[in-house]
Amino acid sequence: MDSTALTVIGILIGILLFGIKTGIGCGFSNITTREILTIGGSYFILAILFGSVADRISLDALGGVSSIGMGVHILVSLLLIITGIYTQKKWNSGKDVSRHTFLVLSMPCPVCLGALALSCILLASTLEISGLKIGLLVGSAFFIAIVGSSFLFRKLGKTPETLGGIMMMLGIYYLLGVMFIPAYMQTKQMNISSTGGGEIGIIPLLVCGAIVLVSFFLANARRHDQ
Numbered sequence: 321m322d323s324t325a326l327t328v329i330g331i332l333i334g335i336l337l338f339g340i341k342t343g344i345g346c347g348f349s350n351i352t353t354r355e356i357l358t359i360g361g362s363y364f365i366l367a368i369l370f371g372s373v374a375d376r377i378s379l380d381a382l383g384g385v386s387s388i389g390m391g392v393h394i395l396v397s398l399l400l401i402i403t404g405i406y407t408q409k410k411w412n413s414g415k416d417v418s419r420h421t422f423l424v425l426s427m428p429c430p431v432c433l434g435a436l437a438l439s440c441i442l443l444a445s446t447l448e449i450s451g452l453k454i455g456l457l458v459g460s461a462f463f464i465a466i467v468g469s470s471f472l473f474r475k476l477g478k479t480p481e482t483l484g485g486i487m488m489m490l491g492i493y494y495l496l497g498v499m500f501i502p503a504y505m506q507t508k509q510m511n512i513s514s515t516g517g518g519e520i521g522i523i524p525l526l527v528c529g530a531i532v533l534v535s536f537f538l539a540n541a542r543r544h545d546q
Contacts, residue, residue, distance in 0.1 A: 331446075334435065336461065338436075339363075339464070339466045339469065340465055340469045342363070342432070342465075342466045342469075343466045343470040344425060344483070344486055345422040346473075347469065347473025348422070348473055348474075348478055348486065349418040349419055349421075349426075349480065350418050351422065356467060356470045356471075359427065360462070360463040360466040360467045360470075363428065363436070363459065364462060366428060366433070366459075367455050367456075368455035368456060368459050370436050370441075370458070371451045371455020371459070373451060374437075394494075397491045397492075398491065399491070400424060400425065400487045403424045403425075403484075404484040404485065404487030404489075404491060405488065406421065406484070407481075409484075411480045411484065416480050421480075421483070422483060424487065425486075439458050443457065
């Protein structure tokens, strides 16, 4: 498999993960099917808008906003953690606020918008197709991931307490990303990847993510056993 195909597959996997993140918020909250489709449709439209200009923007133009992006990343992380705690606290006191708090996880935030834009720009620089087609491809992938995962999580029958826990888990994971991603990008700029060691920098982030994920499910299982 050539490098172009691997790049496209990697981008689509990233889109799938962000779509599932949105689907978690929709699936574990008390919203209607129509509202789920509306949220999925909003990402679809945004992807088309980003795709229509993606072939006119270079990746170098995004370098100046990296520091701002990290600051926004931290704010989103803290907001997820605080909102997750609030959702669980209200649910345990007999009140369901998931219809409002899920928006922090599911509505287009700066991180998701950045992922949409970056996906379109990367595909535009990789594939020789029009920006509109790229927008349709990215938007369709986001829409399918959001709607499909929303209905899948809804069938699990979990409560808003689970939503709060996942919010906290993702917030912690985002904070870990802020710590490890700059170091990883620095190694890439130093051309360490040419010696075969550039990919080592991303391994700690994946390991920490796995630890956070396993810890969440173990804690959730222990809570239900009690």
